[in-house]
Amino acid sequence: MAVVNRRGAQRIRNGHPWVFRSDLERAPAVAAGFVRVEEYTGAPLGFALWSPQSEISLRHVSADASRAPDAAWWHEQLRTAIARRAPLATESNAYRLVHGEGDGLPSLVVDRYGDALVVQLLSAGVNAWTETIVASLQELTGCTGILARNDPAARDREGLPREVRLLHGDVPRVIEVVEHGVRYLAAPWDGQKTGAFLDQRENRVLIGSLARGRALDCFAYHGSFALHLADRAEHVTAVDISAPALARVHEHAQRNGLTNIEPVEGDAFDVLRAWYREGRRFDTIVVDPPAFAKNRNAIEGALRGYKDINLQAMRLLAPGGLLFTASCSFHLSRGLFFEMLQEASADSGRRFALRAITGQPLDHPELITVPETGYLKGALLEAMG
Template identity: 85%
Template sequence: MVGGEVAVVSRRGAERLRGGHPWVFRSDVERVPELPAGVVRVEAANGAPLGWALWSPRSEISLRRMEANPERVIDEGWWYDTLRTAIARRAPLAAEANAYRLVHGEGDGLPSLVVDKYGDALVVQLLSAGVDVWTETIVRALRELTGCTGILARNDPAARDREGLPREVKLLFGDVPRTVEVLEHGVRYIAAPWDGQKTGAFLDQRENRVLIGGLARGKALDCFAYHGSFALHLAKRADHVCALDVSAPALARVHEHAERNGLTNIEPVEGDAFDVLRAWHKEGRTFDTIVVDPPAFAKTRGALDGALRGYKDINLQAMKLLAPGGLLFTASCSFHLSRGLFFEMLSEAVADSGRRFALRAFTGQPLDHPELINVPETGYLKGALLEAMG
């Protein structure tokens, strides 16, 4: 299929595209294509060509530019070449992990497309009506490029509602098992492609787990442990690790993962992190290494104020529990919480703690989750490694 329809965008829309951002909103589409969904040519009001974009007629984000060169035809060859380039960037990761992201949407010039690798299986998310039209082409290219044994569509995010698309989990090719063993820098854990968080696991924290795991010592605490991915890395060096989570089923998986790695120093603890940390502080407990990796408190811009209070509170409680010389790794996966606000929140928590903390590292997203400088929507993850100076 070759896009033969034309979308004409406003001056503001054209300036946005020329500035490097791929999105054009509905209010800036002056002439709407007749195509139901797919790929269209994009032009400015004066007829100047602006390349090719995915077209989603029901979405607020109507156009997502995928190709700036108006002479390049969007066909099966284009998808193959662009996917091949994205996959090749991840080649260094194969030496240390068998699970990582192959395509990070706009970050790889493939808007609204996510592809994650779990061993020999792939999990895809087609998050716009425009890209959904190309499902068969994308599957063929991925099969040829990766030699995968199965491709699963985790098309269940809320983003598909805004595109007029059904939410579904659907096998597109071959076989994808219910669980896959992930090997990550010497640590093994189970991912669940069909029904786990995100596409089956939290792949974006891989390097941060290695970072704090390599520095861990003494008594360690993993808050919001979920299935214990941080706890497993901490346990390689720490004497004892408390894996704290509110979910009993999640903690059962922590226990299973500890056994899988031959680790006997992980203690699953069920409870609300906010309440437990306060109680432990009153008891006088301390930890030498703490990880605070909560779920996204700010899923919308309107939730940001409440989220900031939550982030500050949990980090303040962690700071109070940290032994002198101890290390705290803290993160946020909320897109609406900017780096500046994240750092400001940490500064306020430090002030309220009455202690001194040194910033040892400020982290972002790994190689397989590229964040484009001029496309802020490609970035969401930020983290900080702090040292208690007294």
């Protein structure tokens, strides 16, 4: 049994599942897995996943003190999470089935790519239930393979090894994703995240439906935004610093029968500055950089980077043009994100209207009591002159 102090108990009652080591009055003398939790007063708090070596010692999962979570509990929770994604099956064959704390299953991520699943077990507590989770996923989804992408740094803090290994069946090195009619390849074994950036799916569709004229995709990676832009834009320029990534952009364009995408290799900051000096303009621009703020200490530098690249994009946008810009940095709050955009707009000397504010899609639920479940924020801006 774990006994928590007043602060830890209040955190649970306020809807946040994490209890830190400093809030433990008594730590369980058992291996990682589920443990009963009580307040220091003796009041029952239900059950939590226990991680002996982690700073986040407990991840609360159930307030029902009368039922210890077991294989049947896992099956019920997974079935509920998967059912929430039912509407997505008609739009794409790739989406998230379990979003950790957002689905009440802390530290567990499950992504679907066609008939294959990719999982991440990011705490010692959830890792102890690997076999049970895999068995339930097989039964609930009928998948042909399950791959563990257990390579995030979070596992270091849990005393767990980083590894990529097959848990069931077969998972191909590349899998074709069909997303609202657009086709691209995901790389579950060694691609970004679990194989692709599934969280931007709806944002790609949004800006793709509005694209026109000459379009620019900054930090294009494998071109998933560019592919959606190309359906309506006359010409799309996809900028990325990685030549191998741009080779995949070319391959994806061919896969979709598109001839209006031009890959350009270079640092987006330098390229956009050079094009501004040359007088180039674009009617539609996407700015979707990698996370500049990896931790709280990096926020100041990250804000300079975000402001700089958005300022360059604003300068390149033609009158009446649209800019979709996003940040996937959890440590950069929505407030700071929009303050940055205000400053960039002011420095550009132009007026921009806010046309839409975007967040995370249905399969990446953000809980208002658990800020750590939310990281993606975006804005659609129109140049007013």
